[in-house]
Amino acid sequence: MNTIRLAILPLLALAVLAPLAGCDDAIDIESHRRGTATHYMIAAANPLAAEAGRKILADGGSAVDAAIATEMVLTLVEPQSSGIGGGAFLVHHDAADGKLETYDGRETAPESAHPGMFLTPDGTPMRWPDAALGGRAVGVPGVLRMLALAHADHGILRWADLFEPAIKLAEDGFDVSPRLAGLLAADTEMREIPGTKDYFYPGGEPLKAGTVLKNPALAKVLRAVAENGAAQFYAGRIPAGIIETVAAAPANPARMTAEDIASYEAKKRYPVCVTYRAYRVCGMGPPSSGGILVGQILGILNHFDLGDMEPFSAEAVHLIVEASRLAFADRALYVADDDFVPVPVSGLLAPGYLAARARLVSPEARMEEALPGRAGRTAWRYGTDDAPEKGRSTTHFSVRDRYGNVVSITASIERAFGSKLMTQGFLLNNELTDFSFRPESKGHPVANAPAPGKRPRSTMSPTIVFDRAGKPVLAIGSPGGSRIAGYTLKAIIGVIDWNMHVADAIAAPNIVSRGGPVDIEAGTAAEALKPALEAMGHEVRLREMTSGLHGIHITAEGLIGGADPRREGVVLGD
Numbered sequence: 001m002n003t004i005r006l007a008i009l010p011l012l013a014l015a016v017l018a019p020l021a022g023c024d025d026a027i028d029i030e031s032h033r034r035g036t037a038t039h040y041m042i043a044a045a046n047p048l049a050a051e052a053g054r055k056i057l058a059d060g061g062s063a064v065d066a067a068i069a070t071e072m073v074l075t076l077v078e079p080q081s082s083g084i085g086g087g088a089f090l091v092h093h094d095a096a097d098g099k100l101e102t103y104d105g106r107e108t109a110p111e112s113a114h115p116g117m118f119l120t121p122d123g124t125p126m127r128w129p130d131a132a133l134g135g136r137a138v139g140v141p142g143v144l145r146m147l148a149l150a151h152a153d154h155g156i157l158r159w160a161d162l163f164e165p166a167i168k169l170a171e172d173g174f175d176v177s178p179r180l181a182g183l184l185a186a187d188t189e190m191r192e193i194p195g196t197k198d199y200f201y202p203g204g205e206p207l208k209a210g211t212v213l214k215n216p217a218l219a220k221v222l223r224a225v226a227e228n229g230a231a232q233f234y235a236g237r238i239p240a241g242i243i244e245t246v247a248a249a250p251a252n253p254a255r256m257t258a259e260d261i262a263s264y265e266a267k268k269r270y271p272v273c274v275t276y277r278a279y280r281v282c283g284m285g286p287p288s289s290g291g292i293l294v295g296q297i298l299g300i301l302n303h304f305d306l307g308d309m310e311p312f313s314a315e316a317v318h319l320i321v322e323a324s325r326l327a328f329a330d331r332a333l334y335v336a337d338d339d340f341v342p343v344p345v346s347g348l349l350a351p352g353y354l355a356a357r358a359r360l361v362s363p364e365a366r367m368e369e370a371l372p373g374r375a376g377r378t379a380w381r382y383g384t385d386d387a388p389e390k391g392r393s394t395t396h397f398s399v400r401d402r403y404g405n406v407v408s409i410t411a412s413i414e415r416a417f418g419s420k421l422m423t424q425g426f427l428l429n430n431e432l433t434d435f436s437f438r439p440e441s442k443g444h445p446v447a448n449a450p451a452p453g454k455r456p457r458s459t460m461s462p463t464i465v466f467d468r469a470g471k472p473v474l475a476i477g478s479p480g481g482s483r484i485a486g487y488t489l490k491a492i493i494g495v496i497d498w499n500m501h502v503a504d505a506i507a508a509p510n511i512v513s514r515g516g517p518v519d520i521e522a523g524t525a526a527e528a529l530k531p532a533l534e535a536m537g538h539e540v541r542l543r544e545m546t547s548g549l550h551g552i553h554i555t556a557e558g559l560i561g562g563a564d565p566r567r568e569g570v571v572l573g574d
Contacts, residue, residue, distance in 0.1 A: 027051060029570055033563045034503035037573030041559040042066055043550035044397035045081065045479075045569040048174060049073040052165035053399060054572040056157065063399040063407040064092065064154040065162055068147050070397055071411055072166035072222060076215055077174055078568075079427050080183050080416045081395040081479065081548075084221070084233065085242075086429040087142040088411035089284040090150055091271070091462045093472045095404030100464070101153070102284050104267045105146025105411075106455040107139025107431040110260040115439035115449045117432075125437035133189060134251030137430035138419050139456065141233075141242075143411055146266035148230035154405065163226035170219035170425070173212040179568050181209040183393075189420050193250060196422040218425025234262050238424060245423040274299050274349050277307075277496055279473070280466040283408075285345055287337040290410075290461030292348055293485035296327035298492070299354035300361065311498040312508060314532035315363065320493070321513040321538065322361040324486060325370035328515035332384045333372040336447035337455040343447075344376025366537030370515060383441025385448060393417070394460065394479030397569075398552045400472075400559060406552075408462035408475040410484070431456055461488040465496070474502070476551035478564070483519070486512030487547040495553060502553040503562030503571075510545040519543045 027047035035041070040057040044050040053070035061069075067090065075083030082088070090103040117136065118126050131137055151159055184206035190196045191204070199215070200207055207213060224232045232238065239261040246256045272291030273282040276298040283291030300323035309316040334343055347353060353375055360367055372384065394412035413419075413429040421428045434456035439449035448457045459482045465474035474495055478487040487510055494505025509524035517539040520526045530540045548567045553560040561571030 027570055027572075029568055032570035032572065033565055034501070035561050035571040035573060037559040037561070039402045039574050040400060041552050041561050041571065041573030042070065042397065042399045043552055043561045043563050043569065043571045044070050044074070045395045045548055045550060045567050046074060046078045046177065047568065047570045048077050048169065050397070050570050050572045053397070055165065056162065057399070057401055058574065060156065061401070062154055062156045062403065063401040063405040064150045065157045066399045066401065067397070067407045067409050068151060068162040069165050070399075071143065071147065071409070072163055073169060074395055074411070075426055076166055076170050076218060077177065078180065078395060080180060081393045082143070082411035082413055083426050084144055085141050085423075085426045086411060086413035086418065087139070087431060088146055088409055089288055089458070089460050089462050090146060090407060090409040091283060091464050092150060092154060093406040093464055094154065098470055100271050100282055102269045102271045103146050103150050104269050104284075104287070104455070105142035106287050106458060107142050107429055108264060109139055109432055109435070109450055109452055109454050109456070110254075110256040111452040112255040113432070113450045113452050113454070115451065117450050118435065118437040128433060131252070131437070132415055132430040132433045133420055135246040135249035135254035135419070135421065136252035137432045138246050138254065138256065138421065138428045139431045140256070140261050140264045141429065142264055142266055144225060144230040144233045145264055149266045149268070159229065160226040163222050167219050167222050167226070170215040170222065173214040176207045176209055176211045176213050177568055178209040181207055183416055187417065190417060193420050195245070196420055196427075199422060215425045221424050221426065234264060241423045242428065245421050245428065249419070249421055272345060272349065276302060278468055279496060280470075281463060281492065282466065283461055283463040286335060286343045287455040288458040288460050289331045289335040290459050290485050290488070291463070292335060292345060293327045293331060293459065294461050294463060294489055294492070295349050296330065296354060296357070297323040297485070297489055299349060299351070300326060300358045303355060303358035304363070306493060306497040311494070311500070312511070312526065314529050314536070317511050317529060318366075318533065318536055318538070319361060319363065320489070320511070321518050322367060322370075324513045325367070325515050326357050326360065326373075329370045329372040330375060332515070333382055334376065334447065336457050340451060340454050341447045342376070347375035350375075364536065381444065382447045383444035385436040385438060385441055385446040394481075394484070394548070396462065396477035396479055396548055397550050398475035398477065400475065400552050400554060406464055406472045406475050406554070408464050408477050410460040410462045410477045410479070412460065412479070434458060459484045461485050463488055463492070465492060471554075473554050474551060476549065479548040480545070482514050483510070483512045483545060483547070486510070486514070487549055491549050491551055501562070502551045502560055506549040506551060506562040506564050510547055512545065517541045519545060521545045
């Protein structure tokens with residue numbers, strides 16, 4: 001078989017990072033795409049948010065403390081991607097006792113939800129863009145209750161202190177970033193939505209990069225939550241504003257109640273782990289499919305020696321793609337919110353099952369059809385649904401504190417600007433469109449169909465990798481909708497199998513299959529793989545794939561960080 005060696009994207013300038021004076025200091029993004037540190041580090045999608053987290057770490061805060069401060073600033077400065085109107089998954093390693101915990105802050109469907117909520121009157125699924133806009137797609141936000149739960153377990157600094165950076169920026173103003181300005185200029189829906197248009201399109205024109213933007217309404221909400229705890233977000237004036245906004249939405253108005261919001265519960269879930277080479281790779285279980293996808297793909301690849309192959313060669317990519325197709329076939333059948341549907345996690349990740357799946361992979365040619373396996377006794381009950389979620393405007397950041405604690409967190413409001421609805425200075429999510437639109441398939445119920453109180457399936461894949469001694473060596477994750485698992489996988493394989501610098505693994509071209517065609521990142525050297533992959537039977541498409549990987553590689557020599565050059569992220573530490 002012809003081997004095509006893939007040229008990696010140009011190396012980014014190496015920067016040994018020193019503490020910066022404060023959130024108001026300009027941070028040169030290009031020089032902070034990669035970095036090293038000794039004591040603590042954060043890699044996040046926006047310089048102002050990363051600096052807020054770094055300041056908390058410098059003040060002796062924990063990784064969870066830094067995560068809270070970072071996410072609050074991201075609500076303000078990266079509103080298109082995440083915020084208090086959405087949800088998140090958090091993976092935490094405690095250095096003191098070695099315990100690994102995962103926290104679920106995924107949104108829930110209101111009591112008004114039902115299996116056919118995204119069907120048209122003639123029984124066909126709504127167009128995804130139509131369904132995602134307005135009130136129907138809004139789930140009960142979960143990120144604040146989840147962060148409060150994690151803080152109760154692992155916080156060091158006062159809860160209120162963690163909100164000060166975001167409150168100050170909201171009151172004093174911040175410079176609109178080029179990415180935010182570009183997304184606003186390209187959006188064709190928010191200009192017509194009351195409240196949202198007034199904030200983002202003053203005078204009818206989109207905000208320009210460098211414009212100083214203030215958000216006193218958000219500052220008021222954050223101050224109330226800082227002073228009174230996360231419960232303040234779930235009772236009283238704030239949820240009343242959410243309910244009113246959802247009901248009065250110009251598109252798809254919907255019913256959400258005070259009880260829907262007050263009853264929201266963040267949960268601890270069992271971590272999902274798999275052995276890969278000499279490492280243990282751990283992530284988020286249901287309602288996310290991310291940990292299962294990453295675990296299954298790596299478990300299948302355990303049976304092939306990627307380390308002996310050229311990095312990102314056609315041979316290696318083919319194997320990764322075939323393993324991904326099998327994992328996505330299982331996802332479509334089995335994975336949903338396991339508070340509602342029994343998900344056979346242990347069966348899907350069992351070494352014997354993955355060995356049998358690996359035997360379906362030929363190193364030479366594409367398998368004709370990737371079908372789900374029999375990983376659990378409930379497979380016969382459900383119908384397959386292979387509709388991937390469409391949202392890409394999520395965020396991921398990784399944190400390691402001076403005490404050795406590690407956080408990998410992915411947060412989202414789903415697509416860019418979520419439902420496009422704004423209330424009290426923050427945007428509301430459209431996460432309910434991550435449910436399957438068809439509640440049945442071939443006469444069987446679909447596991448991921450909507451239901452009251454149910455959490456839609458996700459692919460968010462916050463991951464921590466451990467060595468044989470149980471020490472964390474890599475924290476990684478990405479935004480990207482159903483491509484998230486593939487982006488995360490790319491970085492893990494790059495670091496583990498090909499000994500790449502984490503920043504180089506992050507910057508390498510994205511190549512992803514979600515069960516169907518192979519998507520190659522357009523405009524990269526990976527385009528050269530197209531003929532060889534097609535010769536093996538793959539359909540290959542060139543696509544824009546804006547990952548947002550942010551990772552920390554923990555080594556004996558210190559901390560090594562990388563931020564995705566496709567977004568505005570930086571690595572900061574000391």
